[in-house]
Amino acid sequence: MRKLLNTLFVTTQDAYLSLDGENIVVKNEEETLGRYPLHNLEAVCTFGYAGASPALMGACAARNISLTFLTRNGRFLARVIGEDRGNVVLRKEQYRISDNERRSALVARNIIVGKLYNSKWILERATRDYPLRIDVDRMKRVTASLSETMKLVRNVEDLGILRGLEGTAAVQYNSVFDDLILQQKEHFSFRGRSKRPPLDNVNALLSFAYTLLANDMKAALEAVGLDAYVGFLHRDRPGRASLALDLMEELRGVYADRLVLSLINKRIINSKGFHKKENGAVIMDEDTRKQVLKAWQERKQEKIIHPYLHEKISWGLVPYAQALLLARFIRGDLDEYPPFLWK
Amino acid sequence: MLILITYDVSTSSAEGRRRLTRVSKKCLDYGQRVQNSVFECILDTTQFRRLKYELEELIDTEKDSLRFYNLGDKYKTKVEHLGIKHSYDMEGPLIL
Numbered sequence: 001m002r003k004l005l006n007t008l009f010v011t012t013q014d015a016y017l018s019l020d021g022e023n024i025v026v027k028n029e030e031e032t033l034g035r036y037p038l039h040n041l042e043a044v045c046t047f048g049y050a051g052a053s054p055a056l057m058g059a060c061a062a063r064n065i066s067l068t069f070l071t072r073n074g075r076f077l078a079r080v081i082g083e084d085r086g087n088v089v090l091r092k093e094q095y096r097i098s099d100n101e102r103r104s105a106l107v108a109r110n111i112i113v114g115k116l117y118n119s120k121w122i123l124e125r126a127t128r129d130y131p132l133r134i135d136v137d138r139m140k141r142v143t144a145s146l147s148e149t150m151k152l153v154r155n156v157e158d159l160g161i162l163r164g165l166e167g168t169a170a171v172q173y174n175s176v177f178d179d180l181i182l183q184q185k186e187h188f189s190f191r192g193r194s195k196r197p198p199l200d201n202v203n204a205l206l207s208f209a210y211t212l213l214a215n216d217m218k219a220a221l222e223a224v225g226l227d228a229y230v231g232f233l234h235r236d237r238p239g240r241a242s243l244a245l246d247l248m249e250e251l252r253g254v255y256a257d258r259l260v261l262s263l264i265n266k267r268i269i270n271s272k273g274f275h276k277k278e279n280g281a282v283i284m285d286e287d288t289r290k291q292v293l294k295a296w297q298e299r300k301q302e303k304i305i306h307p308y309l310h311e312k313i314s315w316g317l318v319p320y321a322q323a324l325l326l327a328r329f330i331r332g333d334l335d336e337y338p339p340f341l342w343k
Numbered sequence: 344m345l346i347l348i349t350y351d352v353s354t355s356s357a358e359g360r361r362r363l364t365r366v367s368k369k370c371l372d373y374g375q376r377v378q379n380s381v382f383e384c385i386l387d388t389t390q391f392r393r394l395k396y397e398l399e400e401l402i403d404t405e406k407d408s409l410r411f412y413n414l415g416d417k418y419k420t421k422v423e424h425l426g427i428k429h430s431y432d433m434e435g436p437l438i439l
Contacts, residue, residue, distance in 0.1 A: 003387070008437045015439060022372035026439050033439045037373055040385050040433050290438050297436035 001309075004300065004316040005042035008034075009293045011286055013072065017044070017052035019059050041065050042316075043219055045212075047072055047289075058082070066219035073283045074208045079218065087225050093330050094243075098230045105159045107246075107329070107337050108233035112153050112166050114250030114339025119173045120146040121343055122253050126180050134179050142172050159233070166233075166249075173253075180261050187271030188264045197281030201274045204282040205263065205292065209256035210248070212296055213319070217244040217251075220319040224327045247322050254342045255318070259299055268295060308338045345418035346391055346411055348374070348382045348398075353406040365401045366409075369394070377430045383422075385433045 008024065010017065016027050024044065026033040038059060043066040046052065052067065060067040061082020069077040097103045120143050127139045149169045156162050178190040181202070190202045198204040218241050221228040231242025233249070263269050273288030284292070300316030309321060322340055329337040348370055352363040370376070373394050374384025386394065391411075398409055414421050424430065431437070 006434060006437055008439070010439045012439055021368060034431070034437075035371075035375070036431075036433070036437065037371075037375075037384070039373070039390060293438050294436045297438075301434075 001311055001313050001317060001321070004314045006040055007043040007045060007297060007300075008036060008041055009290075009297075010044070010046040010048055011290060011293070013048050014050050015046070015048045016050040017046060017056055019053060019056040024056060038063055038065060043068070043215070045070060045215065047074065052080075064223055066215065066222070068215050070211065074211055074289065076211055076214070079215070081222070090225050090327060090331055091227050094226055095230055097330065098232055098236070101159055102157055104232035105157050105162060107326075108159060108162055109153050109156055110337045110339050111233060111246055111249050112162060112169075113150055114341055115166070115253070116146050116150045116153065116169055117339075117341050118250055118253045119169070120150070122180070122258060123173070123176060130182060133182055139176055139179065142176050145172060162233070177257070181264055183265045183267055184270065187274075197277075197279070199280050200282055201271060202260070202264070204274060204284055205260045205269075206256065208284065208289070208292060209260055209296070210252065212293075213248055213251060213256050214241065214244055216316070217241075217248050217319045217323075220323040221247070221326075223320060224323045226323060226327055226330070247319070247326065250339045251318065251322070254340075255315070259295060263292065263295055304342075307341050307343070344386065344388075344391075344416050345414040345422075346374075346384045346386050346394075347414060348384065348394075349410045349412075350380050350398075350402075351408045352380075352402065359403075359406065362401060362403060362407065366398060366407075369397055369401060375430055375433070378428065383430065 010026055012026075012028055012033060014028050015033060018025050018027065020035070022038055023035050024038055024041070025035045044060065045068045047070050049072075057067060057080045061080055067080040069079070071077055097107065123139055123143050123146075127134055127136055146169055149165050153162065153165050156165065174190070174192060181188050181190065188201050191200070193206070194200070194203045195207055198207045218228040221243055226243060228241040228244045230236065231246045234240065234242035234245045236242060269288050269291050273285045274282055275285065276282050300314060302315050303312055304315055304318075305311070306313050306318070306321055308325065313321060318340060325334065326337055328334045350366055352366055353359045354363055367376070367380070370382040370384070373386060373390065374382045377383050384394070395411065402409060
């Protein structure tokens with residue numbers, strides 16, 4: 001497995017990114033904020049609006065470094081994609097599967113099994129760790145029904161039914177998600193998912209974490225030569241990276257939700273960093289966003305044993321590993337797509 | 344792994360000064376300048392070999408010298424810094 005390289009986040013508003021030799025140079029007016037060799041980077045995420053030089057975009061594309069532009073509040077704007085990589089044969093097979101509802105469903109159901117398994121694990125682990133602070137009976141009821149749904153999903157070959165099952169499971173998971181928040185309850189509570197814009201602190205954090213995960217997922221899919229925009233569970237829609245959203249499903253919980261929970265429960269962030277705008281949208285201030293990014297990067301460095309590959313890799317390589325496994329399935333080297341089943 | 348590179352390039356002639364700029368630019372492509380002619384680079388074995396080869400091409404072995412210190416992967420316990428010119432940690436969170 002390849003080595004996980006670093007991600008550079010630029011949150012300074014007026015920063016301009018340019019290329020100098022083999023370095024990315026970040027400038028604010030005339031002052032140089034940083035200079036980093038490109039070969040140490042995996043991705044660059046910028047929240048500023050001054051932009052980047054075409055030379056840098058080209059250099060990033062050539063070296064397979066993902067370069068993403070986000071708004072000040074962390075919403076996705078654009079991404080630089082270079083020449084297509086990988087194998088046409090692989091991509092054409094991906095399109096064939098995507099065009100075929102039944103074949104799509106066979107991949108999609110494995111993804112959903114992964115998602116349900118991981119959600120269940122998050123809840124079970126919380127019940128085990130905090131039996132006195134959590135309504136154990138309620139939690140047990142939800143995990144039992146998630147197991148039931150998982151059994152049903154395994155035999156479904158229809159995308160419509162799959163989406164229905166996934167939807168009900170998500171409702172159940174969300175109904176107890178608030179119970180997992182154990183600290184700072186007065187400022188952080190979860191009453192259901194709201195997005196574009198997020199209407200409370202928890203949703204603002206979740207949206208931000210999902211954007212980061214989506215970027216990692218898109219970059220990983222492209223690195224293995226798949227088309228991030230052609231999905232199986234999520235259907236085609238212009239500008240939507242459907243395949244990235246598909247593969248994200250199984251990672252949302254273990255990757256993003258858990259990070260958000262630990263940021264709140266360990267009091268790494270607090271309510272002072274959130275502001276409500278007139279339209280009800282909640283945005284984070286710059287310091288809070290930096291805290292989240294720092295925690296995100298540190299989590300990515302942590303090592304785990306990949307449950308399917310049995311190989312020690314860093315968390316940050318999990319999207320890449322799953323993209324690789326999906327490519328192997330599409331190529332016909334694996335009989336089924338093995339989802340990421342974390343425990 | 345962390346490679347520490349130091350060099351001495353003779354600047355008595357115009358040719359030497361040109362070599363000095365080239366060597367320092369090459370080192371900068373691969374890592375960060377921590378002191379005037381001292382560079383720290385996070386490299387894998389291939390990158391290290393390539394850098395060594397490229398630098399060898401640039402210097403005049405009669406007049407200049409180059410030294411490479413391999414500090415391995417656990418370099419964090421081996422480096423201590425005092426005084427000005429703080430460096431960044433290439434493997435820690437990079438947020439500007």
